[in-house]
Amino acid sequence: MLITRRAAALPLVLLLCSAAFVSALGAVQQAPAAQPAVALPNADGSLKFAVLGDFGNGNRQQYELAAVMAKVHASFPYEVVITVGDNIYGSERPQDMKRKFEDPYKPLLDAGVKFYASLGNHDDRVQSRYKLFNMEGRTYYTFKAPRQDVRFFALESDYPTPAQLEWLQREMANAGERWKIPYFHHPLYSSGKRHGSHSDLRDVLEPIFLKNGVTAVFAGHDHFYERTRPQQGMTHFVVGSGGQLRRGNIDRKSPVLAVGFDTDQAFLVAEIQDDRLTFNALSRTGAVVDSGVIERRKEPRP
Amino acid sequence: MGFLPARARAWLAAVAVVTPMLAAASSPATAQERVNPQARALAHFREEVDKYVELHKKLEATLPELPKDATPTQIDQRQRALAALIQTARKGAAPGDIFERDSRPIIRKLLYAVFAGPAGNRLRASINEENPGQVVKLTVNGRYPDSIPVSTVPPQVLRALPQLPPELEYRFIGATLILLDAHAHIIVDYMTGVLPR
DSSP: OOOOOOOTTTOOOOSSOHHHHHHHHOOTTOTTSSOOOOOOOOOTTTTEEEEESSSSSSHHHHHHHHHHHHHHHSSOOOOOOEOOOOOOOSOSSSSHIIIIIITTTHHHHHTTTTEEEOOOOOSSSGGOOOOOOOGGHHHHHHHHSSSSSSEEOOOOOOOOOOOOHHHHHHHHHHHHOOOOEEEOOSSSSBBBBSSOHHHHHHHHHHHHHHHHHOEEEEEEESSSSSEEBBTTTBEEEEOOOSSOOTOBBBBBTTTTTEEESSSOEEEEEEEEETTEEEEEEETTSSSSEEEEEEEEOOOOOO | OTTTTTHHHHHHHHHHHHHHHHTTTTSSSSSHHHHHHHHHHHHHHHHHHHHHHHHHHHHHHHHOOOOTTTTTTHHHHHHHHHHHHOOOOOOTOOOTTOOOOTHHHHHHHHHHHHSSSTHHHHHHHHHTOOOSSSSSSTTOOOOOOOTTOOOOHHHHHHHHHHOOTHHHHHHEEEEEEEETTTTTTTEEEEEEOOOOO
């Protein structure tokens, strides 16, 4: 069992076993090696969600990570998966949608978990019509989370038109939720040697995020897992390791790097309760490769 | 200009950027005459875009609506059916039908102004990230190659170019600027040698 449901005062612990954890930590830059993983509270009424990116290649590793996601779900019943793009690699014929998405995540889909996709540079725009991605024909959109005071914003980062940016400014300003969580494909901050930070995108998105009190940002594109040190008060996650993997691609000297994991596939599960976001990143072996708690940023910047 | 819609503002901005660049090369003329050729060319480009989108919408309307719970098969079939209708309707389409002779130099100059700026190198790098170069022969009306990811187009580049309706997108393959039909996934037109090395 990956996760133990909190009983009485016992905290939830995601560790599969200590050996796997220690093994995983060997590859984690600046990971709290001596510290145990931060437990997900798994509280009633909290928002539980997962983050997955760069996954739809149909290979064995994708399927194995998907199996871990299903196991985690059995004990930590997340209702939502947000995808940070590159949902389907290569051909996107109906048989590909089955092999690269419907089959690996069947246990989650059968359990009623809803995937809310954003598009990456490998994705045909027509994915926005695919019912299981819940985009309703839109390439950028927003939705209110089923629990807690949270609103997600799915952006199309490889085609950020002026119209999309105007929309984002308007929607974020009008959103009354305490948590505003943007997710998209191209990371504003990343320690990837291959791609790295997208400063052109950062120039236009970061001011909007700052102004609207964003605390956490999720992206993919670089094929590994990374959590940055807070940048302008915001923590950026790169979760581009759902199927694809670029081994050893993290620049360990990068000043933005807090924790990075680039030796196996990984995904993220998170929980929001009031003003706290607790997260665990898990590898294909089920090892927790990063964990922590982020407090909501309460003072939007002008 | 606050009362103008975003698209109109973008067109005016594009004209404003291009005008001083071209003015130096033009013969002495009144301000009105200096503005008009560029404005006219961009307006003509927009007319061609609008004509294409009108055709696109007309043909798309002949196809059955996708149900809300459309299957991947239905989505794929509809995309390919739309592509086939457009390919038939534009059978003789050739490069330059939409990027016409008059608008091509203006679009080049708009892009040049962006890429020659202080952020030019990183914008080019962003576009070129997974740009495979000119590895395929591009064909007007041809399906965008499934094996090639679409290029990222940075916001600064999109802001500089004339805005397009949602049915069309700018993309790059190699140094070629492509006009992509986002619903039919076909190449509507292209301009070679646009992305500076």
